Amino acid sequence: MKIKENWSLPNLKEAAKRTRSAVERVDHYYIPANTLDLGTGKTYYISTYGCQANQRDSETIAGILETIGFRPAQDLEHIDVIILNTCAIRQNAEEKVLGEIGRFKKLYRENKDLVIGVCGCMAQEDEFVKLILEKYPQVRLLFGTHNIQDLPVMLYDAMVKHEKVVKIYSKEGEVYENLPVKRFENHKAWVNIMYGCDKFCTYCIVPYTRGKQRSRMMDEILKEVQELKDAGYKEITLLGQNVNAYGKDLEEPIDFATLLEETAKIGIPRIRFMTSHPWDFTDEMVDIIARYDNIMPFIHLPVQSGDDEILKRMGRRYTRESYMKLYRKIMDTVPNAAVSTDIIVGFPNESDEAFEHTLELVKECQFDNAFTFIYSPRPGTPAAKMEDGIDEQTKHERLYRLNEEWNKYALEKNKAYIGKKVTVLVDGASKRNDHVYSGYTETNKLVNFTGENIKPGDFVDVMITDAKTFSLDGKAV
């Protein structure tokens, strides 16, 4: 195969630079005419890893592919394009992707026209791209988080010119409006409100893979929410790595509280948002959440650690005390609030005492849900260079103890629902039994319940009859 000369390879150091230059905003999306029927009669499959930002990007990728004629593949035997949208947050996320690329090797051997593309956060890492180029010849297309809009041209080069295409920019990034989108769900939708991250927590790769914080203009966001409401969507989730910092980067700064209030006024039945960094969470935001019935009383508030020294070395810029103050303010102000969190154990040289501080915090907050991780060094981040004398076994034991602890409270919180009536937004019927449905409460609890003649997107009142750690059981009333 001819190798294209103008490869753009990523550079993590370059990606960490931040300038004061204005964000470029691109409103019109243009698909070159010669690519418009590239996918006619052809099929695609997208495999998505990582967070909601990636889910939403995959919807854009699907939207672009379908605009140029591709249709979703029914099976992997007759397939023309496979896209793996990857996540770099932890080592194990990366290993899964390599495993999947390995499995596709056979398909490529049988069909040399197959285009296997890899994009997303891993594609922004120089070492990963080098590895793919050296060891995985079946990957014929590599593109980064800043290059999605160029997909038609990249695919044309791969499919028509038979080139190996590598297009990855390491830059601060733009804001694109009006890219095609194929929403994967019919009653719930993701709405990006900002891209990138400038927080540079010392363990985290995201600011390198996603560029600088760029907020969308509020009127663009509200227009999208209005369109979703008009199309019958019941729930939207406002997305950003730090939604609370929304608008701080705009020429005329605006805050998240204002955006949240304006979104609520549009009247879509359910509004969620994630992720909230405790640092930028203002009292005004808490008040707005409390004031509007259609802003769900559920807040994902990652704490990461309950120890001040670790928080400082993580670069989180809040203390255990200020987190607790915010937590109490939320619980005291928002009726029936549920709070979930993220916690990392085994941060470099986390002492036993520091870990105990985290357990104590969990005991105090009694979170409704928690996502817990063993620290995974990300090459190129400051924490990866920190000395770490803690052995793997200790880290695993801590994770186990932490999970035991939060599971206990989650179960208690769920048990308090027994005998109560909740409103569930229905996602669908169980695969095994079509009289069993599932959906989520306002507080983001998963409910499995029995009922008749129920459709996805319905709001159903459910009486809760039983509680588990991760879900509730009930009966439609």
Ligand code: SAH
């Ligand atoms: N922007 C969000 C977090 C996005 S990443 C925030 O600041 O809250 C999701 C979670 O992955 C983080 O909250 C953290 O708990 C975890 N995480 C990030 N980097 C990690 C690493 N290097 N090792 C282990 N967990 C990590």
Ligand code: SF4
């Ligand atoms: Fe990562 Fe911190 Fe940004 Fe969250 S706020 S994405 S943890 S750097």
Ligand code: F3S
């Ligand atoms: Fe993963 Fe990138 Fe999201 S690293 S968590 S997919 S921003």
